[in-house]
Amino acid sequence: MSKHIRLRFSVGEPGRFISHLDILRLMGRAVRRAQLPIAYSQGFSPTPKLAFASSLPVGVTSEAEYVDLQLTTSLGGESVQECLNAVLPEGFRILASAGLPENYPPLMSQITTARYQITILDAAPNLGQTAADLLAQEEVPALVKRKDKVEQVNIRGLIDSLAYDPQQKRLELQCASGVQANLRPMDLLPLLGLDLRSVLIHRTDLLIKTGTGRLLTPFDILKE
Amino acid sequence: MQEKLLRILPEVSKPARYTNGELHAYSKDWDQTAVKMALAFPDTYEIGMGNLGFKILYHIVNQRQDALAERVYMPWVDMQAKMKEEGLPLYALESGRPLASFDIVGFTLQYELSFSNVVKMLDLAGIPRLSAERDSRHPLVIAGGPSAYNPEPLADFLDCVVLGDGEEVIGEVLDLVKYSKEQDLPRQEALLRLAQIPGVYVPRFYAIKYTEEGTIKTICKTEPSVPDRIEKRVVADLDQAPFPDKMVVPYLQTVHDRVMVEVMRGCTRGCRFCQAGMIYRPVRERKIGTLKKQALQLLDSTGYEQVSLTSLSTGDYSKVEQLVAELAAECRLRGVSVALPSLRVDSFSVKLAAEIEKFKKTGLTFAPEAGTQRLRDVINKNVREEDLYEAVDAAFSAGWFQIKLYFMIGLPTETWEDLDGIAALARQVLEIGRQRLPKNGKKPTVNVSVASFVPKPGTPFQWEAFNDQEVLLAKHSYLRKKLKHPGIDFSAHDVRTSYLEAVFARGDRRLGRVVARAVDLGCQFDGWNEHFRYDLWMQAFRDTCVDSEFYAYRRRPADEIFPWEHLSSGVSRKFLWLERERAYQGITTEDCRFSKCTGCRVCQDLGVTIKLQGGDGVE
Numbered sequence: 001m002s003k004h005i006r007l008r009f010s011v012g013e014p015g016r017f018i019s020h021l022d023i024l025r026l027m028g029r030a031v032r033r034a035q036l037p038i039a040y041s042q043g044f045s046p047t048p049k050l051a052f053a054s055s056l057p058v059g060v061t062s063e064a065e066y067v068d069l070q071l072t073t074s075l076g077g078e079s080v081q082e083c084l085n086a087v088l089p090e091g092f093r094i095l096a097s098a099g100l101p102e103n104y105p106p107l108m109s110q111i112t113t114a115r116y117q118i119t120i121l122d123a124a125p126n127l128g129q130t131a132a133d134l135l136a137q138e139e140v141p142a143l144v145k146r147k148d149k150v151e152q153v154n155i156r157g158l159i160d161s162l163a164y165d166p167q168q169k170r171l172e173l174q175c176a177s178g179v180q181a182n183l184r185p186m187d188l189l190p191l192l193g194l195d196l197r198s199v200l201i202h203r204t205d206l207l208i209k210t211g212t213g214r215l216l217t218p219f220d221i222l223k224e
Numbered sequence: 225m226q227e228k229l230l231r232i233l234p235e236v237s238k239p240a241r242y243t244n245g246e247l248h249a250y251s252k253d254w255d256q257t258a259v260k261m262a263l264a265f266p267d268t269y270e271i272g273m274g275n276l277g278f279k280i281l282y283h284i285v286n287q288r289q290d291a292l293a294e295r296v297y298m299p300w301v302d303m304q305a306k307m308k309e310e311g312l313p314l315y316a317l318e319s320g321r322p323l324a325s326f327d328i329v330g331f332t333l334q335y336e337l338s339f340s341n342v343v344k345m346l347d348l349a350g351i352p353r354l355s356a357e358r359d360s361r362h363p364l365v366i367a368g369g370p371s372a373y374n375p376e377p378l379a380d381f382l383d384c385v386v387l388g389d390g391e392e393v394i395g396e397v398l399d400l401v402k403y404s405k406e407q408d409l410p411r412q413e414a415l416l417r418l419a420q421i422p423g424v425y426v427p428r429f430y431a432i433k434y435t436e437e438g439t440i441k442t443i444c445k446t447e448p449s450v451p452d453r454i455e456k457r458v459v460a461d462l463d464q465a466p467f468p469d470k471m472v473v474p475y476l477q478t479v480h481d482r483v484m485v486e487v488m489r490g491c492t493r494g495c496r497f498c499q500a501g502m503i504y505r506p507v508r509e510r511k512i513g514t515l516k517k518q519a520l521q522l523l524d525s526t527g528y529e530q531v532s533l534t535s536l537s538t539g540d541y542s543k544v545e546q547l548v549a550e551l552a553a554e555c556r557l558r559g560v561s562v563a564l565p566s567l568r569v570d571s572f573s574v575k576l577a578a579e580i581e582k583f584k585k586t587g588l589t590f591a592p593e594a595g596t597q598r599l600r601d602v603i604n605k606n607v608r609e610e611d612l613y614e615a616v617d618a619a620f621s622a623g624w625f626q627i628k629l630y631f632m633i634g635l636p637t638e639t640w641e642d643l644d645g646i647a648a649l650a651r652q653v654l655e656i657g658r659q660r661l662p663k664n665g666k667k668p669t670v671n672v673s674v675a676s677f678v679p680k681p682g683t684p685f686q687w688e689a690f691n692d693q694e695v696l697l698a699k700h701s702y703l704r705k706k707l708k709h710p711g712i713d714f715s716a717h718d719v720r721t722s723y724l725e726a727v728f729a730r731g732d733r734r735l736g737r738v739v740a741r742a743v744d745l746g747c748q749f750d751g752w753n754e755h756f757r758y759d760l761w762m763q764a765f766r767d768t769c770v771d772s773e774f775y776a777y778r779r780r781p782a783d784e785i786f787p788w789e790h791l792s793s794g795v796s797r798k799f800l801w802l803e804r805e806r807a808y809q810g811i812t813t814e815d816c817r818f819s820k821c822t823g824c825r826v827c828q829d830l831g832v833t834i835k836l837q838g839g840d841g842v843e
Contacts, residue, residue, distance in 0.1 A: 014243030017233055018475045022240070029473060029527030032559075040559055048559075059234040087527070089473070090245030121231070196234040 001074040002099030003039075006107075006218060007081065011062045015091025020055035026092070027067060034083040039070040053107040053206055053218060054114070054177060057184050059196065062203035064114075066218045068100060068107055098219055107218055113160065114177030115205040116185045120169045122198045128164035130192050131171065135162055142187050158183040177206065226320060232306040240475040241269035242303060244317050247473040248525065250282075251318055252292040259291040259402045261328040262316045262363070266341035267751065269297040273472070274479030276486060276534060277369065278332060281390055283468035291398050294318040294326075295472075298341045301748075301755070304348065314348035323349035327401050329363045331382075333371035336728035337721060337751040339378055342367070343743045346381065353740065355383050355428060359411045364401060373456075373503055374681040374788040377728050377735035379427035383411075384418050386425075387791060388456025388503075389489070391465050393423045419450040423457035425791060426450065432733055432787070438774055440732065440785040455792045460832045462489055462508040467518055470525040482530040482563065483522040485515050487547070491536035492816050492834075495593070496604045496807050497632065499680035500536055502800075503793040505826040507540075507817055508835045512547050519551060523560055531555065532563040539568035540817075542838030544576065552580050569607045574618035587626035587671075588619050594635060595645025601810045602637050604803070609649070616653045620660035626669050627653055633699050634677040634691030636807065643699060646672065647706035654711050671713045674703065676722035680729050681788050682795060684803035689779040690726035693719050720758040724750060726776040732787035735775070737768045794826040 011023070018026070028048045031038045040046035053066035069080065077097030084094050120127065134140060140156040158181055160174040171192075175183040185201050207215040216224070233239035244251075254260070263282055265272030272278065272295070285293035294316035299307065307314070313322040323329055329351070331342050343353060346365070352358050355365065367375060368386040375385045386393055400421065404414035419426040429450045433441040445452060459465045467486070474481065488509040491501045510518075519531045533547070541547060552562050562580045567573045569590045577588065592612050593605045600607060616627050631646050650672050657668025676696050679688045691699075700716045707714045728735060742764035749755035765772045780786075782801065799822070806813060816822045817834060827833055 013230070014240060014245050014475065017239035017243055022476050025477065026475065028529070031527070032529070033524070033527035035524075046559060059239070089247040089475070197231045 001076055002101075003071045003074050004100035004102065004104060005069045005071065005075065005077050005080050006098045006100050006222070007067050007069065007077075007084070007094050008063075008096040008219070009065045009067065009092060009094045011056055011060075011065055012091045012093075013061070015089075016056075016059055016061045019058055020052070023056070024050065024052065026089070030084055030088050030092075031069070033087040036069070036080060036083060037072045037075070039072050051106055051108065053111050056203065057186060057201075060116075060185065060201045060203055063095065064203055064206045064217075066107055066206060068104070096219065098222060100222070109179060110208045110218070110221070111178040111206050112176065112180065112209040113205075113207040113215060114175060114203055115207070116171075116173040116175070117202045117204055118171040118173060118185060118189075118194075119200040119202070120171070120194070120198065121200065124169075124192075124194065124198070127171070127192065128166060131162045131164050134191060135159065140191065142191055144184070144187050155183055155187065157181075159188075162188075228310045228312060229320070232303075232310055232312075236303045236306055237300060238269075238476060241297065242299065242317070243475070244320065246475055248470045249318055249472050250286045250292065250294075252286065254292075254319055254321070257290065257292045259328070259398050259405070260326045261285055261291065261293045261330055261398070262296050262323050262326040263293050264296045264323070264329050264331045264342075264345060266298055266331055266338040266345055267334075267749075268300060269474075270476070270478040272297045273474050274481070275332065275334070276480075276484050277390065279468055279471050279484075280466070281330075281394055282472070284391060284394055284466050285398065287466070288395070288398065290402060294321075296323060296329075296345070298345055298749070299348070307348070313350045314345060324351050324363065326363045327405065328397070329365050331365070331367040332369040333367050333375065333378070334369055335371055335751070336377075336725045338371075339728055339739050340743050340747045340750055342378060343381060343739055344748045347743065354380050356380070358383070360404075360409065360414065362411075364411075364414070366397070370499060370503060371729075373499070373791055373793055374730065374786075375425070375427070375791075376733050376787040377731040377739060379733045380736040381739075382427060383415060384424050384426045386457070387423050387454055387793070389459040389465075390457075391459050393421065393457045396421045397424065416447060416449065419447070422451075423454065425454040427733075430790060434734075438771075440787060440789070443785065443790050453790050453792055455830065456503070456794055458794070458826075458830050458832050459489070459508070462486075462835065463510045463514050469518070469521050471522060473526050473528070480532065481528075482532050483519060483526060483528045484532050484534050485519045485522070486510065487515060487533050487535040487538050487541050487544075489535070491540065492822075493537065493540070493606065494604050494803070494813050494815060494822065496602075496684040496803055497593075497635065497677055497680070499683050502682050502795050502824075504536065505793070505795060505824060506832055506834045508832075509541060509837045511837055512543055512550065515547060516551055516554065520554060523555075523558060528560070530561045530563055532565055534565055537566055537568060538564050539566070539570075539573040539576065542817075542836045548576055548579060569615050570611045571614040571618040574615050574622065578618075578622040585623040585625075587628055588624045589628040589630065590615060591630035592649065593630065593632050594638075595631065595642045595647070595649055598810060599635060599638060599642045599645070601812050602807045603632075603635055604807070604812050606812055606815075612649065613652065613656060617656050617660060620657045620668060625657065625661055625666040626671065627657070628671040628673060629653065631672065631674045632677045633674050633703075634696055636677075636685060636688045638691075640702070643703055644706065646674070646703060650707060650712050651709065654709070657711075667711065669711050669713065671715065672703070672707055673715050673717075674700070675717040676719055676726075678722055678726045678729055681786065682793050682800070684800045684807060686730065686786065686800065687780040687782070687784070687804060690723065690776040692777065693723055696722075718753065718756070721750065721753075721756055723772075723776055724758075724761060727772045728775075730787070731775050734770060738764050738770050741768050794824075794830045796823075796825040796829070799824045 039049040049070035051068040081097040158176040490504040490507040
C-alpha cells in the first residue's frame, strides 16, 4: 500500500498514433473515470499528478512505458492497475505495478536507455551487413528533427547495439533514450535504406544505467 | 484494407484522425443490423468531433437495435493523397467499411464553405455525385443542419434534406429506409415515401423555373403527393428529448474537447442578421435537474476535466445563476471546471464568468456587433454602450486583462461614422482597463475582430446585398488606421471567403454545377485559409457561365421568390419583412420571452410553445 504507484503500460493499435501530450491527457481522464484518489497540482489549472518516464515517438508501439501516480490515500498497486484497465481505451493496458517510497526521484531524469524491435515488412537485402557497416563507423551523420529544425548530427555515440535477426526479419536496437541523450529510432531508418511504411517499431524496454554500468528496469531499481 | 491503412498512417499528419477504437465509440455487428447509417461531417475530425448535434444523432441511431451509425470526416489532403495511392475509398471510422456500403450517408451542413467538401467526400467514397445517377444500390445521401434551410446549391447532389431538429425525424427516416430495403423498393419509390415524412424535402420532386432576368419564376412540385411547402421539425419538449449519457472521447485533442450539455435550444433576442436566432425558434429550456444529471453522468463516463453549458446564449437561461452555482459546486468536488462559451454583453454575465473562473483569467470576448447605437438598433442587437462599459469594467476589476470585441462590417445602412464608433468603443474599453487594472500588473489589451456581414436565408436581412469586396477592404484599412494604438490589436476576416459564403447562402440550383466544377479544379476545405483558392472558384464560375455577383451583390426586391421559398423554419416571411422595415426605421423589437409575442408565427404554426424553467414564459 502506498500513495505513490509506479505503473508499466503498453501502447498498441491505435494508441501508437497519438502524441505524448495526448497520452498525458488520456491517462488523466482514465484516472478520473476510475475515480482513483489522485493528487492534483496546485495553481491556476490543477492537473492530476502523473509523471511519465519518457515520451513515446508517434507511430511506435511499446510494452515498456512507465508512469508514476501520486494519490491522496494509500492503495495497493494491483488494485490501481485493475481499476485503470477497466476504463482504458483500446491500445492501452497496464501491465505491472509497484508501490514507491516517498520522495522518489522523478523517473524521467533517470531513464538513459531504450530497446526497440524494428520489424521489416518488405524485402530488405543485406540488412545485417548494412547494420554492421554502420556500427563500424565512427561518424554516423543523420538528419535529426529538433524543435522544428532539421539538423545533421553524429548519432554513432547514441547507438549501443544494432543487430539484424534474419529469421524474425527484425532489427534489435539498443540506444540512448532520455533527457541527457536521445535517439528516435525513425531517424536511423534512412541510413539503413528503410522508411516508416516498411517497418513496425516496437519499444521493448526503458532502462536506467547505474553508476557501475548495469542496466535496470524502473521496477528493478526499486529493489536496489 | 486494414493492413494498407496501417502502412500509410505513420506517414500522415495526426494519424489518430483516421483510426477506430476511441472510448465509447460503438462497434455494432454489421451483419446483424438492418440499417446502416454513416454520419458524415464535411470538415476535419477535430472540427467535426466538436459538433453536439452529431453526437446526439450518433447516440439516437445507435440506441436502436435495428440500426447503427458510424462516423466519417473529411480526410486532410495528405491522407487523401495516400488513400488515392493505395486505392482506398473513403471509409467510416468504426468498422473501416467503405462509405458506399452504407444504406444512408447523412451530411451535416454547418455552413456554406463546406459545400465543396460534401461533393469531394462523395468523390473520395466513389459514390456517384448526382442524385439522378444513383439508384437503390447506392447509399441514400441526405443532409441536415443550419445550411439545410437553403440546400439548393447542393440540390442535385442530395437525395433528401431534413429540416429542423433531427431527434424525432431521424427515426422515421430509418424506419422508411429499413422498409424500402425489405421491400426492395426502387429509389424513386423510396424517395416518394420519404417525401411524405414531415420535415423531409426531396429536391427532385420540385421543378424550378427562372425569369429572363435570372430570378426564380416558379417553384412547382412535380409529384402530386409531396407537400407544397416543407416545414421544419421541432422538438416540443427539449427536457424529455434524448441526450447521450456517454460521448466518444477522442485520442487527440479536438474542438470543444469536453463534456457538453445543451442548456436550451433557440434564441429570441431577434438579431436581424442572425440565422440561428431565427431557425431554432422557439426557446426551449431544459430543467436544472436534468442538466445536472446529464453533466455529472457524462463527466463520470468520459473523465473529462471540463463541462460546457452550451446554447446560443447561455446567459439568457432563465435560471442561469442557480444552474451555474449548483453545477460549479458539484464540479469543484470532482476537480473539474465549468465553462460558459457565450457571454452576453453585460456585467451580469461577467459576474457569472467570474464565479466559475476563480483562477485563470486571461481573455473574455464580447460581441457588440456594431459601433454605434444607431446601427445596433438597426440590427436589433439590444446592447447599449453602457452595457459594454459595465461589462468590461467588471471584467477588468475581476482580473481579466484581455478583451476581445467582435464586430460585423458591411451591415445594411452602415456609414463611416459606424466604423468610427468601433474605434471609439475599443479605445474606451482600453481606457477602462488602464484605470481598473493595477499600474504595476498586467497591461490591458483589446483585440478588435471584424467579420463581413453575410445575408442569410430565413432572416430579416435575406433581401439585403453583400457589401462590395472593394468597399469592405477599404473599411478594413480605414479601421486598421483608426485602431493603430498601443494595446489595441486589429484583425479582419478574409473578405473573399465571406463573398463566396454570400454567393452560396442565397444560391439556387444553378450553383450546383459551379460546385462540381470547383471540386474538379481542386477546391476543397474552403474554410481553411491555406486551402481556399479564390482564383479557382472564380474560374469555376466563368467555366459554368454563372455570374457570382448576381447572387452576392444584388439587393432583392420585396416580392422576389427565393430559392428556399418552399422550405420553412416556421418564421413567417411577413414577419421577416416587417422586421426589415423596422430595421430601416431604427426601431428595435423586444425578446418575446420577456415581452409580448412578436408575431413570428413559429409557436402558432408549428404547435409549440416557449418553455422557460423560470415559469414566466409569456403566452
